[in-house]
Amino acid sequence: MRAWLESRFKLSENGTTVRRELLGGTTTFMTMSYIIFIQPAVLSTVGMDKGAVMVATCIAAAVGTLLMGLLAKYPIAQAPAMGHNIFFAVIVCGTMGYTWQVALGANFISGTLFLVLALAGVLLLRGAAETGILAFLPILVEQKGGTLITAGATLSVFKLSGAVGAIVAGFLSDRWTGKPLMLVSFLLSVVFLYGFVQVDGTVALILIALLGGALLSSSAYTMVVAQDLLPGRHSTAAGLFWSISLLGGGLGALVEGFLADGFGVETALLLLGVPLPLAAAALTLGIRDRFPAG
Numbered sequence: 001m002r003a004w005l006e007s008r009f010k011l012s013e014n015g016t017t018v019r020r021e022l023l024g025g026t027t028t029f030m031t032m033s034y035i036i037f038i039q040p041a042v043l044s045t046v047g048m049d050k051g052a053v054m055v056a057t058c059i060a061a062a063v064g065t066l067l068m069g070l071l072a073k074y075p076i077a078q079a080p081a082m083g084h085n086i087f088f089a090v091i092v093c094g095t096m097g098y099t100w101q102v103a104l105g106a107n108f109i110s111g112t113l114f115l116v117l118a119l120a121g122v123l124l125l126r127g128a129a130e131t132g133i134l135a136f137l138p139i140l141v142e143q144k145g146g147t148l149i150t151a152g153a154t155l156s157v158f159k160l161s162g163a164v165g166a167i168v169a170g171f172l173s174d175r176w177t178g179k180p181l182m183l184v185s186f187l188l189s190v191v192f193l194y195g196f197v198q199v200d201g202t203v204a205l206i207l208i209a210l211l212g213g214a215l216l217s218s219s220a221y222t223m224v225v226a227q228d229l230l231p232g233r234h235s236t237a238a239g240l241f242w243s244i245s246l247l248g249g250g251l252g253a254l255v256e257g258f259l260a261d262g263f264g265v266e267t268a269l270l271l272l273g274v275p276l277p278l279a280a281a282a283l284t285l286g287i288r289d290r291f292p293a294g
């Protein structure tokens with residue numbers, strides 16, 4: 001058992017021991033255990049069965065904590081939040097007058113909508129950044145003294161690198177969680193784009209290859225998340241995925257055109273290509289992570 005714990009959680013590497021983790025877990029449980037009794041007491045005031053709420057509270061906390069430990073490998077306990085149950089009972093069911101059944105349904109719908117909007121926002125922003133770069137990249141290459149052949153080669157490098165990046169990202173997402181990969185890809189995109197507009201020649205070509213690989217690699221994981229939202233309707237999910245991406249691309253190209261007319265192509269690329277991936281990275285935090293099997 002000790003060997004499994006060591007290999008699974010790298011206890012020695014993280015400067016801890018089984019005894020220390022057991023002591024920390026027991027202390028955390030004693031600190032949080034009040035929720036087992038407070039949660040049923042609060043929610044029973046609106047008609048919910050006190051025993052059922054207690055069982056649900058224990059199961060939710062246990063499952064959430066186990067997932068956090070076994071999958072994310074973080075020593076962070078999970079449990080229902082006190083502020084939420086007070087808002088549920090006092091405001092929604094008390095002041096607003098809704099039944100607890102309606103309030104629970106609204107809670108489920110709001111969580112689902114938040115996940116969908118976060119994913120849609122990521123797709124829109126990524127599509128806008130990608131299409132904006134593709135539309136004006138050849139113009140920038142020409143303005144830097146390149147030929148049409150150089151401009152075409154630059155676009156080819158961008159897209160080919162994106163294809164490789166998507167394959168690599170899909171491979172890695174099957175072995176680790178994909179959410180951190182998306183965050184890293186968006187943040188690296190900002191660095192590579194900024195570097196590209198500052199340099200010329202071979203270095204610029206290398207940076208555009210890295211940019212394509214980083215920015216387009218996120219498509220592999222976002223496609224999987226979209227399909228998870230509609231189990232059994234993967235084709236519909238794929239259609240929605242591409243339609244939202246294309247919508248973002250159309251809007252991005254339009255906005256970048258206005259910016260390019262007013263500030264120049266190089267500035268327009270930075271104005272669109274830096275904030276959008278950063279915003280996409282922020283929205284990625286709202287996407288439920290998809291843990292790989294095993």
